[in-house]
Amino acid sequence: MIPIFLMKYVILENYVTQSVAQKRSMIQGQCQDLVSQISQSGYIHGASSSAVDRQMKQLANLYNGRVIVVNSNFRIIRDTFGIDEDKYIISEEVLESFLGTDSSNYNQENEFLELTVPIKAEGTKEIEGILIVSVSTEDVDEGRDALNNTVWILQVVLTILICMTAFYMARLLTRPFGKITQSLEEVRGSVIEDQEISIPDYTETKLLSEAYNRMLRRMKLQEDSRQEFVSNVSHELKTPITSMKVLADSLLAQDEVPAELYKEFMGDIAEEIDRENKIITDLLSLVKMDRKSSDVNIQETNINQLIELILKRLRPIAAKRGIDLVLESFKPVFAEVDETKLTLALSNLVENGIKYNTENGWVHVSLNVDNKYFYVKVEDSGIGIPEESQEHIFERFYRVDKSHSREIGGTGLGLAITRSAVLMHHGAIKVYSKEGEGTTFTVRIPLKYVP
Numbered sequence: 001m002i003p004i005f006l007m008k009y010v011i012l013e014n015y016v017t018q019s020v021a022q023k024r025s026m027i028q029g030q031c032q033d034l035v036s037q038i039s040q041s042g043y044i045h046g047a048s049s050s051a052v053d054r055q056m057k058q059l060a061n062l063y064n065g066r067v068i069v070v071n072s073n074f075r076i077i078r079d080t081f082g083i084d085e086d087k088y089i090i091s092e093e094v095l096e097s098f099l100g101t102d103s104s105n106y107n108q109e110n111e112f113l114e115l116t117v118p119i120k121a122e123g124t125k126e127i128e129g130i131l132i133v134s135v136s137t138e139d140v141d142e143g144r145d146a147l148n149n150t151v152w153i154l155q156v157v158l159t160i161l162i163c164m165t166a167f168y169m170a171r172l173l174t175r176p177f178g179k180i181t182q183s184l185e186e187v188r189g190s191v192i193e194d195q196e197i198s199i200p201d202y203t204e205t206k207l208l209s210e211a212y213n214r215m216l217r218r219m220k221l222q223e224d225s226r227q228e229f230v231s232n233v234s235h236e237l238k239t240p241i242t243s244m245k246v247l248a249d250s251l252l253a254q255d256e257v258p259a260e261l262y263k264e265f266m267g268d269i270a271e272e273i274d275r276e277n278k279i280i281t282d283l284l285s286l287v288k289m290d291r292k293s294s295d296v297n298i299q300e301t302n303i304n305q306l307i308e309l310i311l312k313r314l315r316p317i318a319a320k321r322g323i324d325l326v327l328e329s330f331k332p333v334f335a336e337v338d339e340t341k342l343t344l345a346l347s348n349l350v351e352n353g354i355k356y357n358t359e360n361g362w363v364h365v366s367l368n369v370d371n372k373y374f375y376v377k378v379e380d381s382g383i384g385i386p387e388e389s390q391e392h393i394f395e396r397f398y399r400v401d402k403s404h405s406r407e408i409g410g411t412g413l414g415l416a417i418t419r420s421a422v423l424m425h426h427g428a429i430k431v432y433s434k435e436g437e438g439t440t441f442t443v444r445i446p447l448k449y450v451p
């Protein structure tokens with residue numbers, strides 16, 4: 001609508017300028033005729049000429065205006081209105097014309113156009129007088145008003161048309177978005193159901209529905225993994241309880257049970273309790289890791305010392321199986337980490353190195369640093385991880401060999417805890433392993449913690 005307003009203004013202004021210019025050039029043409037007749041007839045010096053008078057009158061009538069002739073003494077010698085004759089006129093335009101130039105002045109407010117033309121003596125360049133013609137430009141303004149009315153009607157019609165089109169287009173263009181909203185509102189209940197939407201009306205809605213579907217699939221995956229986790233947890237927690245129940249029931253079912261049997265069964269029950277305890281502890285650690293970063297307790301920590309402490313704690317367990325536990329650290333490393341969480345993460349790796357090792361094997365831990373990260377490598381000479389299992393070992397409750405892991409007290413949560421802790425520090429963890437040869441875990445953690 002703004003262009004329409006501008007256009008209207010430009011059209012009207014242009015019309016006025018053009019009309020005035022046209023009028024001016026017509027009058028100027030006629031003035032030239034008149035001026036040459038005046039100078040030929042000696043009119044300016046007092047000679048009477050009916051031809052000049054007639055032409056002046058005609059000019060005045062034709063344009064509904066006034067024609068004045070001024071002589072070189074600035075005296076008005078002829079005025080078609082007859083009211084100012086013998087008076088003197090000294091105006092800017094008159095003075096200018098005595099210098100030899102034509103002048104014209106359009107006064108829009110008072111609706112008139114004034115032209116002054118010098119009258120030159122025949123054959124010479126001497127200026128004998130001035131012809132002043134002032135004509136009414138009422139007709140121009142009338143034309144402008146008429147045009148204004150037409151343009152105004154056009155403007156109103158166009159405005160209505162634009163509003164209607166805009167309204168219609170807006171409705172048409174937003175309809176697919178309404179469809180999206182409706183589809184999204186229909187998505188209820190569990191995300192397990194197939195609730196994908198498809199609104200291919202425009203590229204935008206297509207992209208939007210695709211993005212939504214991707215989100216839905218991610219949620220579905222999350223939901224699946226949550227459900228799997230819950231059922232795994234229930235199963236894992238139930239197993240020791242079932243064993244304890246079986247052990248207790250079999251003791252109760254017998255009369256006069258020998259004390260040794262009691263002792264043996266109670267020992268087994270205590271073991272199961274330990275196991276249950278470990279699973280619960282691990283689960284709690286895992287939940288803590290998954291919490292928001294506000295729970296993180298970051299401190300500048302000596303990493304060499306931290307690893308040495310871990311190894312010191314685990315050395316007796318390694319010694320039991322004759323496993324050699326070695327630390328290789330190249331430089332002193334200080335980093336901003338959560339000490340408890342990182343200790344847990346690295347302990348799990350070293351513990352696994354010991355647990356899944358052969359008698360008299362070795363576990364090498366090395367610490368290295370560059371200007372951005374520190375690197376911990378845990379290498380063992382153990383049983384290794386089959387290739388197809390390597391991508392799953394960080395999953396919760398995943399164990400390559402369930403019975404073996406259970407036997408040695410594994411819960412399947414260790415590496416999940418490690419991975420969560422590493423990710424919480426915005427680090428990375430990788431595994432390289434060959435069955436029967438050994439396994440290497442590499443951990444990379446930034447020296448500066450970024451929340």
Ligand code: ADP
Nearest residue numbers: 352356384393399400405410411412413414415
């Ligand atoms: P677990 O409590 O059973 O040890 P983890 O999450 O720590 O659970 O490890 C998952 C599985 O990955 C283990 O059950 C084991 O099969 C395998 N694994 C982990 N570390 C090693 C290793 N150093 N060598 C061989 N296998 C390993």
